[in-house]
Amino acid sequence: MRKKYLMTPGPTPVPSEVLLAQARPMIHHRTPDFEQVVRECVEGLKYVFQTEQSDVLLFACSGTGAMESAVVNCFCAGDKVVVGYNGKFGQRMEQISKTYGLEVTKLEYGWQKVVDPADIAAYLAANPDARGVIVTQSETSSGVLNDVEAIARVVKDYPDCVLIVDSITGIGAVDVQTDAWGLDVVMTGSQKGLMLPPGLAAVSVSPKAWRACERSTLPKFYFDWKKHAKSLEKDTTPFTPAVSLMIGLAESLRLMREEGIENIIARHARLAEATRQGCEALGLELFAPAEGRGNAVTPVWVPEGLDGKKLVSIMKNRHGVTVAGGQDDYAGRIFRVGHLGYFGDFDIITTLAALEMTLVELGYDFEPGSGIKAAEKALIG
Ligand SMILES: Cc1ncc(COP(=O)(O)O)c(C=O)c1O
Incomplete structure (x- = not known):
């Protein structure tokens, strides 16, 4: 037997309290018992989305469903x-928007640069009739954190333009002040900072986004926000909900409230910093730019001459630690350590220990123990 450690940016580990809540016997969804679950989920989600003004809707789907729902609504x-x-x-949002016949302008920055709010301002100045600005807050493939607060300041001046934020790996890891910053649509998925298995997605809808929804004519049925909001008024859902996942969500939200959103974000910042310091002490180079590094995932360049796929495979198969590889052009060239959701100090130490043992096996020249030492120092503070 080998003990396993899931260090990926989604799915993420699920606390035992949540697993146990999900294992309860099935209940029917048209009952007062389930209405209570709906209420707890919505109230808890509003807390983690830091919103009182927006409605928060829940769908039985993965994060991509939430993204599609934002476009069609x-x-x-x-x-x-x-x-x-x-x-x-972010590119997926472009694809979805094109699929539905929107006139899409893309601002593509490559994978190692932050979105520049000045470029959004220039686009809107030249296109004052634009209806939407779409950005990913925490880009999981590259680890880049975009400044959605600054982007929101730009979009605020355009009353008919909504700001749509993919915060699928942002919520529960970095600060997301939906009301205070003026984010119109914020999306997340259950298998990330919410510490649940995959299968649920949540979307917040501001009053401005509801106005956009009123004029929207794109086809929709399952993802019709108005249908979901109408049902939520009665603490229910229009279709059969993912009952067990929602019972689990009510429990994970209870745990999140107990810890407090500020403390959750601070914990993630600490773990991300320790991961970065540990990797840099090993002589490894971080992938995301210094001005935009998120708390959810740390992508790291594979050292020159080493096989990145082998590195990920040895960590998993020999040491039981699953980290994610690179995607698209960066497959085999970077690896990504996820630390979003149910993570603590020793997950980081364990991962760095497995990384060091793997690097020794691959013949990389470094001082064993130096990564752990640096991370420990960062964690002690
Ligand atoms: C930032 C971001 N957006 C969108 C998605 C897509 O979500 P899903 O795979 O749940 O459909 C992911 C999934 O990893 C993500 O990290």
Whole structure:
């Protein structure tokens, strides 16, 4: 037997309290018992999204479903939108928008640069009739953190333009002040900072986004926000919900409230910093730019001459530690350590120990123990 450690940016580990809650006997969804679960989920989600003004809707789907729901509910075919991106998931928003016939302008930054709010400002100045700005807050493929607060300041001046934020690996890892910053649509998925298995997605909808929804003519059925909001008024869902996942969500949200959102974000910042310091002490180079490194995932360049796929495979198969490889052009060239959700200090230490043992096996020249030492120092503070 080998003990396993899941260090990927989704799915992420699930606390035992949540696993046990999900294992309860099935209940029917048209009952007062389940209405209570719905209430707890919505109230808890509003807490972690830091919103009182927005509605938060829940769907039985993966994060991509939430992304598609944002496009079909906010726009009409032919609407102008700008998508700013620096990784695979931002590009997905461009693809979804094009699929539904929007007039898409892309601001593509490569995978190692942050989205520049000045570029969004320039786009909107030249296109004051634009209906949407779409950005990924925490780009999981590249580890880049975009400054959605600054982007929101730009979009605020355009009353008919909504800001849509993919915070699928942001919520529960970095600060997301939906109301205070003026984010119109924020999306997350259950298998990330919410510490659940995959299968649920949540979307917040601001009053401005509801106005966009009123004029939207794109086709929708399952993802029709209005249907979901109407059901939520009665603490229910329009279709059969993912009952067990929602019972688990009510429990994970209870744990999150107990820890407090500020403390959760601070814990993630600490773990991310320790991971970065540990890797750098090993002589490894961080992938994301210094001005935009998120708390959810740390991508690291594989040292010259080493096989990145082998590195990931040895960590998993020999040491039981699963980290993620690189995606698209960066497959085999970077590896990504996830630390979002149910993670603590010793997950980072364990991962760095496994990384060091793997690097020894691959013949990389470094001082064993130096990564752990640096991480420990960062954690002690
Ligand atoms: C930032 C981001 N956006 C979107 C997605 C897509 O979510 P899903 O795979 O749950 O459909 C992911 C998944 O990893 C993600 O990290």
